[in-house]
Amino acid sequence: MNRINAHPDIELSVIAPSSKSVTIGSGVHETEAGADFKIIRLPEYKTWYGKPFFKGFKKALKDEKADAVVIGWPYFLAFIFQPLLLLSVKRQGIRLISKEIPFTVPAFNESLKDFSARCAESQKSEAIFKNIWVFRFHKLLRKYLYTFVFNQAVLYIEKGVSIIHSYGLPLKAIKVTYNSPDTDDIFATIDEVKKKYPDLQYEPFRILHVGRLVKWKNVHLLIEAIDALKDKYPAAKLVVIGKGEEEQALKQQVEEAHLQNHVEFLGAIYEGEEQSVQMLKAQVYVLAGMGGLSINEAMAHGLPVICSIADGTEQHLVKEGVNGFYFKDNDLPSLIEAIDKLFQANHQQLGAAALDTIKSSVNIQTVSSNYIDAFLQKGH
DSSP: OOOTTTTTTOEEEEESSSSOOSSSOOOOOOHHHHHOEEEEEEEEEETTSSHHHHHHEHHHHHHHHEEEEEEEEEGGHHHHHHHHOOOOOHHTTTTTEEEOGGGGOTTOOOOHHHHHHTTTTGTTTHHHHHHHHHHHHHHHHHHIIIIOOOOOOEEETTHHHHHTTTTTOOOEEEEOOOOOOOOHHHHHHHHHHHHHHHOOOTTTTEEEEEEEOOGGGGGGHHHHHHHHHHOOOTTEEEEEEEOOOHHHHHHHHHHHHOOOTEEEEEEEESSSHHHHEEEOOOOOEEEOSOSSSSHHHHHHOOEEEEEOOOTTHHHHHHOBBBTTEOOTTOOOHHHHHHHHHHHHHHHHHHHHHHHHHHHHHHSSHHHHHHHHHHHSOOOO
């Protein structure tokens, strides 16, 4: 966001909850450190339709003289269920730009069966998968939004274009931005770590996982894979960075399987030198469940990646046999096979290809540039 805000034709302000938001999962790290843009803290309240929104939202738009608003689920529901808000925004000529997570959105003509088939198992506890009428209602809401409310949409994966277009938004109004952490900052940190620890080397058969310890990250599956591989690879070790509600259950799983010498929990390390040290010591990064930006971070450290259905970003980053491997969602034998395959491959060649993907394709410069292009266009 700092890079976008630095553009001479853009002034960026962010509206954020004044206290912990119900839309933020437990264990998610939030920080304002280093923010060079304005952050407006507003209290959230529960609307009559059951979703959160911001008190003082209209006043904030007026005070900031907003030209455009980028908004995502569930906040954009206010423009359906609070028609006076929509009327006020439209009268001021403010462009409304949708920012959705496309892999959680069905296409308008997609059946529940087909949508379910392309989603991860961990997603299927949500109400939209259990009730056909809820599924259809969600699609009708989006049909209204993309036909009558939104002027534009920004997405981080290419497959989302056809999904959003199916609801009525013109293709020219949809921009794929991709997604990236601050790769320049990561590269600078790596340089500092290498200067500070000149003898730092990767450890063979060392697997790294970074993320909240929640069920849909499938860390339990990764522990089972280590258990299956430890006889073939006695030096195999899984290093887990993160905290969360599943931490004790996962530690108990390790203890019961007698894997204390093969699995290490390091707790929460959010960024900086300490995380870079752990990534540079690893041979491979494995994301066993859903996630996203940790793939970018690992590849920026020259790590090959093993993953399944993450959040869609993997489709533009991980190339089978080039810079990593895929396994079938929630499938232990497939995960074991992928790790075994990588342990036997030229991991340095795979890692070099991973780093090249970040440097040449998806990084902070390319993503910021895409957002700037979207914000400066007129929409429809």
